[in-house]
Amino acid sequence: MPLKKEEKYRSWVEVDLDNFIGNLKEIKKLIGPQVDFMPAVKADAYGHGAIEISNAAVKNGAKMLGVANADEGVQLRVSGIEAPIVILGPSTEAEIADIIKYNLTASVSDMFFARKIQEAARKSGRKMPIHVEVDTGMGRGGVMYSEALQLIRDAAGFKNIILEGVFTHLAYSEIMVSYNDEQWRLFSALLSDIEHLGIKIPLRHIENSGAIINYPQFKLNMVRPGLMLYGIYPSPDTEAKVRISPVMSFKTSIVLLKDFPAGHGIGYCRTYVTSKPTRVATIPVGYGDGYGVILSNQSEALVRGARAPVIGRISMDTCTIDVTHISDCQVGDEVVLLGKQGNECISADEIAGKAKTISYEILCALGKRAPRVFLQKGKADAIEPRLRRIFIPGEEKSISRIDNIIRHSLQARARNEELGNAIYYEMFETLFGKEDRQLELRSCFNYNINIEKMPQAGKAMPHTRDYFRVSTQIEYKKTIKDNIFMIGCAANNAQLAALFENPLCEYRWLLSNGRKLSAERDFSVERVSVDGKKVPIIEKKNTKNGYEVWCGGEQLEEKVNKEVKIKIQIVTKQAKENKLFPVYLVYPTRGVNIKFSYGKAGLKNVREESFFAGRHPSPVITFSKGKFVRVKISDKEWIFPASGVIFFWDI
Numbered sequence: 001m002p003l004k005k006e007e008k009y010r011s012w013v014e015v016d017l018d019n020f021i022g023n024l025k026e027i028k029k030l031i032g033p034q035v036d037f038m039p040a041v042k043a044d045a046y047g048h049g050a051i052e053i054s055n056a057a058v059k060n061g062a063k064m065l066g067v068a069n070a071d072e073g074v075q076l077r078v079s080g081i082e083a084p085i086v087i088l089g090p091s092t093e094a095e096i097a098d099i100i101k102y103n104l105t106a107s108v109s110d111m112f113f114a115r116k117i118q119e120a121a122r123k124s125g126r127k128m129p130i131h132v133e134v135d136t137g138m139g140r141g142g143v144m145y146s147e148a149l150q151l152i153r154d155a156a157g158f159k160n161i162i163l164e165g166v167f168t169h170l171a172y173s174e175i176m177v178s179y180n181d182e183q184w185r186l187f188s189a190l191l192s193d194i195e196h197l198g199i200k201i202p203l204r205h206i207e208n209s210g211a212i213i214n215y216p217q218f219k220l221n222m223v224r225p226g227l228m229l230y231g232i233y234p235s236p237d238t239e240a241k242v243r244i245s246p247v248m249s250f251k252t253s254i255v256l257l258k259d260f261p262a263g264h265g266i267g268y269c270r271t272y273v274t275s276k277p278t279r280v281a282t283i284p285v286g287y288g289d290g291y292g293v294i295l296s297n298q299s300e301a302l303v304r305g306a307r308a309p310v311i312g313r314i315s316m317d318t319c320t321i322d323v324t325h326i327s328d329c330q331v332g333d334e335v336v337l338l339g340k341q342g343n344e345c346i347s348a349d350e351i352a353g354k355a356k357t358i359s360y361e362i363l364c365a366l367g368k369r370a371p372r373v374f375l376q377k378g379k380a381d382a383i384e385p386r387l388r389r390i391f392i393p394g395e396e397k398s399i400s401r402i403d404n405i406i407r408h409s410l411q412a413r414a415r416n417e418e419l420g421n422a423i424y425y426e427m428f429e430t431l432f433g434k435e436d437r438q439l440e441l442r443s444c445f446n447y448n449i450n451i452e453k454m455p456q457a458g459k460a461m462p463h464t465r466d467y468f469r470v471s472t473q474i475e476y477k478k479t480i481k482d483n484i485f486m487i488g489c490a491a492n493n494a495q496l497a498a499l500f501e502n503p504l505c506e507y508r509w510l511l512s513n514g515r516k517l518s519a520e521r522d523f524s525v526e527r528v529s530v531d532g533k534k535v536p537i538i539e540k541k542n543t544k545n546g547y548e549v550w551c552g553g554e555q556l557e558e559k560v561n562k563e564v565k566i567k568i569q570i571v572t573k574q575a576k577e578n579k580l581f582p583v584y585l586v587y588p589t590r591g592v593n594i595k596f597s598y599g600k601a602g603l604k605n606v607r608e609e610s611f612f613a614g615r616h617p618s619p620v621i622t623f624s625k626g627k628f629v630r631v632k633i634s635d636k637e638w639i640f641p642a643s644g645v646i647f648f649w650d651i
Contacts, residue, residue, distance in 0.1 A: 010284045011252035013367040014339070015048050017056050017376045019231055019245040024060050026242055027225050030212055035219055037061070038086060038205070040226035041076075042068035046363045048230060048248055049372040051079045057229075058083045064105075066224055070095035073104040086131055086165070088224070089141045096120045100128060105164065107133045109143050114155045121160035130155070131165035131203070134190060136183040138171045145186055149193050156199050165203035165222070166194070173210030174235035180211070184218050210234035213241050232348055232359045246347065249339025250367045254303070254331050256282035257323070266320055267312025272297055279324045280311070283335050288316040290365030291337065294355045301335050304328065305342025308335075338366055443590040444565075444635055446475040447583055449647075451574060452600035466516075467573040468601055470581075474507060475567045476589070480530075483560055484538075484552035487528070487568060489519040491546065498545035500586070507568055508546075512578045519547030526569040530556060584644040591635030592619070596647045597628040603649040613640040 027037060039062050040046075045053035054065050054076055064084035067073050073085040086105040087095075093116055099106050100120055108114045108130045121128040132152055135142035143151050156163055168187045170180050187206055194201060205222035207215065212223050213234065231246035233239045259279050266272045266280060281303070285291050291299075296313045301321050308321040323329050338346055348359040348366075355362065450471045485506040490496035492510075499508040511517045520542055528535040528551045539550040574581065583594055598606055608629050610619050622630040631645045 009371055011250070011289060011367065011370045013047075013370050013372050014249040014251060015052065015372055015374050016245075016247050016249070017052070017374055020048075020053065020056055020229065020247045021060055023229050023231055023244045023247070024057065024062075026244055027212060027223075027228065028061065030216065030242065031219060031223055034221070036063035036203075036222050038064045038066045038222060038224050039229055040066045040088065040208075040224055042066060042072055042088065043364045044072075046226070046230050046360065047366060047368070048363070049374065050076060051081070052372070052374050053229075054081050054083075063222070066226075070098040070102075070104060074098055074102050077102040077104075084129070089133070100124050100126060105129045105131060107131045107141070107167075108151070108155065109133050109135075109141050111151055111154060114151065114158070114161065118155075118158040118161050127160050127162055129162040129164035131167055132163065132201075134166065134168045134187065136168045136186040136190075137179065138169045138183075140169070142168065145190065148190055149197075152194060152199060152201075153197060163199065163201045165205065166191070166201045167203075167205040167222075167224075170206065170208065170211050170215075173208055173214060175210075175237055176214050180215060180218075184215070210238065213238045227360060230363060232363070246339065248348075248363060248366075250285075250337045250370070251339065252283045252285045252335045252337065254281045254323075254329065254333045254335060255284050257329070257331055258282075265312075267296075268315065269313060271313045272311040277324075278322055280320050281308070281323045281329065281335075282318055282320050284318055285337065286315045286317045286319055289370060290362075290368045291319065292355055292365075295351070298354050299337075299351060300346065301337050302339075302341040302344050302346060303333055303335055305344055307344060338362075441590075442476045442478045442587050444475070444477050445585070445589045445592045445594075446473075447592075447594040448473045448597070449581060449583075449595065450597045450600075451581070451603070452598075453602065454573075466577075467575055470572050470574045472570045472572075473567065474570070475565065477563055477565050479561060479563050480556070480559055480566075481561065482552075483554065483556035484550065487525050487549045487551065487570075488545070489523040489547040489549075489572075491517075491519060495544075495546035502545070506551075506566070509570065509572065512573070512575045516575070517573055523547060523572045524570065525549045525551075526571055527567075528569075529567045530559060530564050532565070532567075579649055581647045582644060583646075585639055586641055588641060589639045589643075591637065592631070592633040592639055594631045594645055595628055596630075598649070599627045606647060606649040608645050608647050610645045612643040619645075 031037060039057040041050045041054050041057070044050045050072065057065065058081065062083065064086055065076065065081070066086050066088045067076070068089060069087060070091060073087060076085055084105055087099070087107055089107055090109045091099065091106050091113070096116055097120070098104070106117055108117065114130070117128060117130060132148070132155065133142035134145055134148045136145050152163065152166065155161055168183065170183055172179050184206065191204060203222045204220040205224055206218050206220060207223040209226050209228035211218050212225060212228070227234055228242070228244055230248065231244045233244070257279065259277065260266070260274050262274050262276050264274045266274065283301070287293050291314060293314050295310060297311060299310045300307045301310060302308070303321070303323055303326050306326050308323050308326060310319055311322050312320045334341070336346065338348060338351060348362045352359045352362050451468050454467055454469045482504060484504065486502065486504050488499040488502070488505050488508040490499055490508060490510050496508060496510050499505045509523065511519060511523065525537060528537065535551045535556065536553055537549060537551050538553060541548050581596065585592070606629055608621065608631060610621070610631055612619060612633065619631045619633045622632070629647060633639060
C-alpha cells in the first residue's frame with residue numbers, strides 16, 4: 001500500500017504487523033497449546049525491526065525472545081521489554097557484565113564460560129538462568145554431545161546458576177533427511193540421561209522453522225521460529241504444509257526520468273548499452289542500502305503494477321530501471337523492490353536466487369539505512385527515525401539520551417509534543433510525587449559542609465564549648481515554580497514534617513539539639529543566589545511550623561518555570577554530644593557531590609554510611625585523613641528519594 005504523501009521518504013521498509021501476527025497464529029496451530037515459542041528476533045528481527053516485532057510477539061503469547069548477542073538483548077531491555085531474552089549462541093567473557101546487569105539469559109557451550117557466569121553472578125548476589133546448547137551435529141556452537149552430560153552435571157552444582165533450558169540445533173531442517181533423525185536420536189538420549197540423574201531442566205527445544213513444519217514429532221515444550229515468522233518458507237518443500245504471508249516490503253520512488261537514444265551507456269563501466277530509444281528511471285537505492293551489485297542487469301522492480309528490469313551497474317546510492325514500456329510513469333511514482341504491487345510480487349526468494357544467496361541475507365541487508373514503517377489494520381502505526389536502529393554499546397549510559405528517548409517516544413505516541421511532555425512529568429509524578437504537589441526533579445546536587453570549633457563566646461553565641469560551628473553551602477539545579485520561596489528551620493520532627501508539607505519551602509533544616517538551640521539565634525541564612533545573582537531575604541519569622549526565612553521577589557519572575565541554579569549558604573550550630581551529621585535526599589536527583597570538611601574541628605575516626613537508591617547505588621568515596629570525606633555520584637546517574645549519607649566521628 002502506498003504511503004500518504006507526507007509520510008514518504010527517499011526509500012522505506014514497510015512491515016506488516018497483521019501478517020506477522022497471522023504467521024504467529026499459524027505457528028501456534030502447528031505446535032499446539034502445550035508448547036511455548038521463542039521468536040528469533042536477532043539481527044534486528046531479520047531486518048524487520050526488533051523492538052516493534054518483539055513487542056508484537058510478546059503481546060501475542062511469546063514466552064521469551066531469542067537474540068544473537070548481549071548488545072541485541074540490551075537494546076530490547078532499554079526499549080522497555082521485560083520478557084526473558086535468551087542469547088542463542090556462545091557469548092564472550094566481556095558480555096557477562098551486561099548479561100547480569102540487564103538480566104539476559106546466556107547460552108552455555110563450555111565449562112569455562114559456565115564458571116565465569118557463576119562467579120559473576122555470585123559477586124552480584126544474583127541467580128542467573130542459563131540454557132545449555134548441545135552440538136548434536138551442527139558443528140557450530142554448543143558443547144560436544146559426548147561432553148554435554150558432564151557439563152550439565154557440573155553446572156547443576158553451581159549455587160548461582162539456574163539450569164533453565166537445554167537445546168540443540170538441526171543442521172538440515174529445511175528438508176527431510178536422515179541426518180535430522182540422527183540428531184533427534186542423540187538429543188532424546190541426552191534428555192533421558194539428564195532425567196535419570198534427577199536434574200530438572202524445565203525448557204527443552206530443538207525445533208526451528210523448518211523443523212516446526214517438517215518434524216512435528218520432534219516437538220518438545222519450546223520451539224524457536226525464525227524465518228517463517230517473517231513469511232518466508234524454509235524451502236519449496238514446505239510451501240504446501242503451512243500458510244504464511246510476507247511481512248516486509250522495500251519501497252522507494254522515482255527521482256529522475258530521462259530518455260536515451262540507442263547506443264547509450266547506462267551506469268559505471270557501461271555494462272548496459274541501450275539497443276533502442278529507452279526511457280530510464282533513476283531510483284535512490286543502491287548497494288549502500290543492501291541492494292547488491294550482483295543484481296545489476298538481472299533484477300526487476302515494480303512500477304505501476306508492471307515489472308521493470310534493473311539496467312546498468314548498481315551504484316552505492318542509486319540504480320536505474322527501464323520503464324520504456326510503462327508510458328504513464330512519472331517522477332514520484334512508487335517503486336517496489338521487494339513486495340507486492342498490483343498483481344505482481346517480488347519475493348525475497350526471487351531476489352536471493354538472482355543474487356546467488358539465501359533469503360535470510362536478503363531480509364537482513366535490504367533497506368538497511370531506510371526507516372521502518374509499521375502497518376497495522378492498513379494504517380501506518382509508527383514511523384521510525386530516518387536511519388535504521390543500530391544499537392551502540394554504552395549508548396544507554398547517556399542520561400540526556402535516555403531522557404530524550406522517553407520524551408520523544410511519548411511525544412510520538414501522543415502525536416503532540418506538549419501532551420508528550422505532560423505524560424513524561426505525570427509518569428515521574430506517579431512514581432515519586434504527591435497528589436497535591438508537582439514533583440521536583442533536581443540535578444548537580446553539591447553539598448559542602450565545613451564543621452569547626454566555635455569562636456570565642458559572646459552575647460550572640462553562648463555555650464561555645466558545647467557546640468561546633470557548621471557552615472554549609474547547598475547548590476543544585478531545578479525548575480522553580482514561584483518567584484518567592486522559603487528556607488525553614490525546624491526545632492523538632494513535627495515542625496520538620498510541616499515544612500515538608502509547605503510547597504513553597506525550598507530547603508529545610510533540623511537543629512541538632514532543638515531543646516537548647518534557638519533557630520532565630522543559632523540558625524542563619526547567610527546568602528541565597530539564583531543563577532549567580534543574589535536573592536534578597538524579604539522576611540524572617542517564628543511560626544508554629546518553625547523558623548521561616550522568606551526570599552525572592554520580582555527579579556525572579558522571569559525565571560519561573562525555567563531551570564535555574566540555586567545556591568544557599570547556611571551557618572548554624574552542631575551539639576558536640578551529637579556525633580553524627582546526616583544529609584538526606586528527598587527528591588529524585590541526578591548527580592550528587594557531598595563533602596564533609598572537619599580539619600578545624602579536631603574530630604577523630606570520621607567515617608560515613610551511605611544509602612543510595614538508584615540504578616548505581618554505590619558512590620565514589622574519597623578520604624583525606626584529618627581533612628575531609630567526599631561522597632560522589634556522577635551527574636549522569638539518577639538517585640531516588642530516601643537516599644543520603646551520615647557522617648560519624650569520635651571526639
